[in-house]
Amino acid sequence: MPFTANRQFRSAPRLLARAEGMYYWTPEGRQVLDGTAGLWCVNAGHCRPRIVEAVRRQVGEMDFAPTFQMGHPIAFEFAERLAAVAPPGFKHVFFTNSGSESADTALKIALAYHRARGEGQRYRLIGRERGYHGVNFGGMAVGGIPANRKVFGPGIAGVYHIRHTHDLSKNSFSKGQPLHGGTEFADDLERLCTFHDPSTVAAVIVEPVAGSAGVLVPPRGYLERLREICTRHGILLIFDEVITGFGRLGKPFGAERLGVMPDLFTTAKALTNGTVPMGAVFVKDAIHEAFMQGPAGIELFHGYTYSGHPVACAAGIAMLDTCEEEGLLERAAGLEGHWEAAAHALKGARHVIDVRNFGLMAAIELEPRSGAPAARAYETFVKAFESGVLIRVTADTIALSPPLIVEKPQIDRMFGVIREALASTG
């Protein structure tokens, strides 16, 4: 099983058998409120009829078609629909099958872009501590998860990391973006670039809000400063929007919410509402243009058998229809005030050393149990599940990211169950 204590799971399995709207049901028929949108992906809620129907129809009409030297209309239709919701200037997408593939694809596009322009000396890639860009070689290498490096090594050469922005001594219990540290943390990039010669750096990749590592919201001014440094040195800025894309932060994409535009951004997860695996990399028009010069031939020597899979495209188009009909890509903005208040009401609850929130994301960080890191959060997760609420934990941080159709009483229930679970956790 992925990222799972297999033997522990076998002795006490937790199974989900059915889903609808805001809820899962276990095989025994117990209802569980979904506080995590599956795994940050089911933004429109589960088993939405429009998406279910679109997938059924497409799988019966054309199950698969090749996209190497061939095409099918639905993939182009989906690409055009995505370009229409993307920020201005991002009219081109490349389809992948996951967030991990999106990360590796974006890094490869960045390298190839510089080569296409005669700047092949730009080979270095810069990520950030506590960043998560999936599990493939490129994403793992630029990612900043120490356990990955411990188990598999650094991955690829020429990769460097700036510091993460988490500073509990100055920013604990921040509501929304922390006020402290934006420039200071971002200036790490300038230091690293100066040290390695900025003309050798191809790209910088960060999540606008780090998700997996425990909802680390960028301090004010931080992303603006990264943008400024990248622009000044001709380095491409990649945002990993696998979690922040498709309405999580109250706008279609995190870049818009945060007011900073990258050169490329990656998506997956909510792209199809999690219904069919798929990812997409969006590139600025100028990057696409750079590949369209020179003699005719294959412009981007990259692709997957399932790039633009017709069933995934059908799910994605139906997801966009659902979002448009229900205003889901902006819905988080109207709930954010209630969400923030409910989350921060846990300040003072047992074990809680920090609460942070942005859009419909929140984290509750716990004081680790002495000698047993992560145990306290894991026990809280098990208790919450037994009380009918699904949460997600990473180390000693609880992360919440409900489907964007969540209602206020359901928000109150999530935080209420967490408070009770914490009170009974030693």
Ligand code: PXG
């Ligand atoms: N980038 C980001 C920012 C992600 O959050 C990936 C890339 C990789 O996506 P795939 O589809 O290859 O898994 C992710 C994935 C968690 C959790 O508990 C988060 C992810 C996956 C599994 C668990 O926070 N994010």
